[in-house]
Amino acid sequence: MEWLQVIVLAVVQGFTEFLPVSSSAHLILIPALTPWGDQGLAFDVALHLGSLLAVMVYFRREIVAMLQSSLAALAGRGVDRDARLSLAVALATLPVCVFGLLLHDFIEAHLRSTLVIAAAMIGFGLLLGYADRRGRGRRDEYRLRGRDIAVIGLAQALALIPGTSRSGITMTAALMLGLGREAAARFSFLLSIPVIVLAGGMEIVTLSQQAAPVDWLTLLGGTALAGISAYLCIRLFLAFITRLGMQPFVIYRLILGVWLLWLFYV
Incomplete structure (x- = not known):
């Protein structure tokens, strides 16, 4: 791979x-719209590792508190809000795991099209716009109920469809359930941790069965750049989302969707 492609x-x-615009769609579209070939599974793993490191660094205090509280709860020392948040993240991750295993081959064969x-x-851009305009919630991620967790978890499974956006659909569901914008984003970002770990684990298993040579410099460069970009994205998004809202991302999604239809089907 040339370094311009890596960057x-x-x-x-x-x-x-972490933006509600679908990373998988963009990574599918870049090879389709440029002379570059497919970047390969190893590079995809490296990019996801960078994103994972970014979100874990940004939420390091919350993650430590959640782990400590979860261990305390298992030891019988009571359940606090951090332990409940840990349970919410775990339960909301289950649907995407189940549907991902059941539908992986079908999605790869039939749904990765422009x-x-x-x-x-x-479609999901319009739904995000509706949820953002409708939602005037004040609840935070620590006050999720069982029904909320189930709905957000099932919504996250829809992100298996390319173009949906995992962060976008989980924020849409959270907004419609009454969470504030920042709380919806924070819970969506926390949800990304187990999802990236599990998806990356599956990719590593597949990669281990291949005998292709490894370009470690390219992989490390991709990991570092993806991590820095993802960290900046999280900071900027959480800093401005309350004032900006979701409408700029809705407009971007609509423009990109219409442009793709015109480019490939008109």
Whole structure:
């Protein structure tokens, strides 16, 4: 891979992983719209590792508190809000694991097309816009109820469809359930940790069965750039989301979806 391709893919992955615009769609579209070939599974793993490191560094205090409280709860020393948040993240992750295992082959064979991406960009973009305009919630991620966790978890499973956006659909569900914008984003970002770990683990298993040579310099460069981009994205998004709202991302999704339909199907 040439370094321009490494930089573009890493920066795009880093920013789109946490913005409600679908990182998987952008990584599918870049090879389709440029002369570059597919970046390969090893590089995808490296990019996701960078995103994972970024979110874990940003939320390091919350993660430590959640782990400590979870261990305390298991030891019978009571359940506090951090332990409940840990349980919420774990339970909301289950649907995407189940549907991901059951539908992985079908999705790879039938849904990784520009038509599906364009339709998901437009459809779920409009839903995000509706949720953002409708939602006037004040609840935070520590006050999720069982029904909320189930709905957000099932919504996250829809992100298996390319173009949906995992962060976008989970924030949409959270907003419609009455969470504030920042709380919806924070819970979505925390949810990304087990999802990236599990998806990356599956990719590593597949990668271990291949005998292709490894370009470690390219992989490390991609990991670092994706991590830096993702960390900046999280900081900026959480700093401005309350004032900006979701509408700029809705507009971007609609423009990209319509452009893809025009480019490939008109």
